Amino acid sequence: MKDLKQFNIPFVGLSEGNHDFNYTIDNEFFEYFNFDEFESANLEVTINFLKKTTLFELVFKVKGTVEVPCDVTTEMYHQKIKATLPLVVKFGPEFNDDNEEILILSYDAYQLNVAQYIYEMIVLAVPNKKVHPKVLDGTMESETLKKLKELEIKEENTAEEVDPRWDKLKNLLTEKKR
Template identity: 25%
Template sequence: MSKLEFNIVEIPEGESRRTVDLPDEALDLAPYEFKGGHIDLKFYRTLHFIRVNFHLDADVELVCDRSLEEYTQPIASDYEVLFKVDVQEETENEDGAVRRFNFSSNTLSIEEEVRDTVLLNIPIKKLHPKFIDEDGAPKEFEIKKFGDIRDESESDNIDPRWEKLKKLKN
């Protein structure tokens, strides 16, 4: 049984809280690497539904798009999952999800929601923190020039074929 799977009978009636530590192997985020974290859970159980609110603090190992260096990206996010018995169609959005609840299974799992929450909080542009300024904006990177670079104005040895093409253009 996963750390993110809970027995229904162990969840008390009304409101309750739990904290779960997530080891490195808790989530499969391929191609990214999960580096552990913890999740604060708040359950609210009635006869007809169970609401699970969670706050996730975790780290993910990423590769910088600019330098190809590995770095650790902290992830912090909140999400809510509502498990109901009489749901005809499961729904979800950026704030929460409504899932069908089957009492015969005797367990509920939020592993998929936690994994999706982590994946949705991974930035599209992965920049190492050394490339981000104190305001959170990407720093300009310097442009280096190698070798002798001719100016466009130096036209002393231009291929005559290019000259003829330029004349055709005009």
Template identity: 25%
Template sequence: MKKLRDYEIGIAKLSNKKHSYEFVLDDAFFDEFGKEIILGGNLQAIVEMDKTESLLTFHFDIKGTVKLICDRSLDEFDHPVDVQATFRIRYGEENAELDDDLWQITPNTQSINIAQHLHDYISLSLPMKKLHPRFVEEEEDDDDEQDILIYSSRYDSDTDEEGDDDEDDSDPRWDALRNLN
């Protein structure tokens, strides 16, 4: 967690205007969060913070590649990432998470650590099914074939009714139930 201190933004002494920050997200950054999803990466994050009297607005622009493991072959591959996101923090009486993209902090808060936000935005941009690029075209072809819905039912053209069984083909148990009316 020591490495994550590099992602703290001191807000107490900043003037009310736009401020720009640039961060490099490398393997050491992802090591701090564990390697369950993302093994490593090489990304650049540009964070613009607009500070006003009552609100801090962060605009994230994250670009680069992350190392993932293919779900099919278990091979490691680089996946491109291009994320734009906005996060807001307002001042209030207590610290609280009001929404996914809106937090509340007390006016005496000295700094904000955005490392978790950077990691979350990158993680949420990843596909559910992580496939090596050599499998992507094959998967798209399979998806096209799976989109075809095949449905058949018996249709009697003489009566224009669907699913009417002939008397000879009917199940005697159903006939007994129909006679209960």
């Protein structure tokens, strides 16, 4: 993929109404953006493009998985991705993308490249903390988890060693609340 021409939507020739565009996203797409945090990607993107006389309404939807390392164990796993991004496109004297929900294209524009919006939607859909599902349900077996368990601070039962004066202070607090 030398460029992202396949993500150009030539809206000049489109009739008013709904139009759907579908894209399959893999690692090659992310290479264009110099983004290498995914080991592999298998994503389906659909864009519902509603053309009206003075503006366009786009709804981007992504569904699929990206292979990422777990932040706890560094084991690779497939993170499910599902996201939606609405975008309104209007026309004005010059291009302006300062607002994340409204894009203004110049009056002489004839196509819209949606690659950047797809990229941002996918990257932002990945959780900040990536945790392998087996870590969450407790079935993961790994050297990292064994070492973390070994180094875990264990609470010792120190009830017998508590200074009796602390008990008096605790009683003062409970009596005060009554």
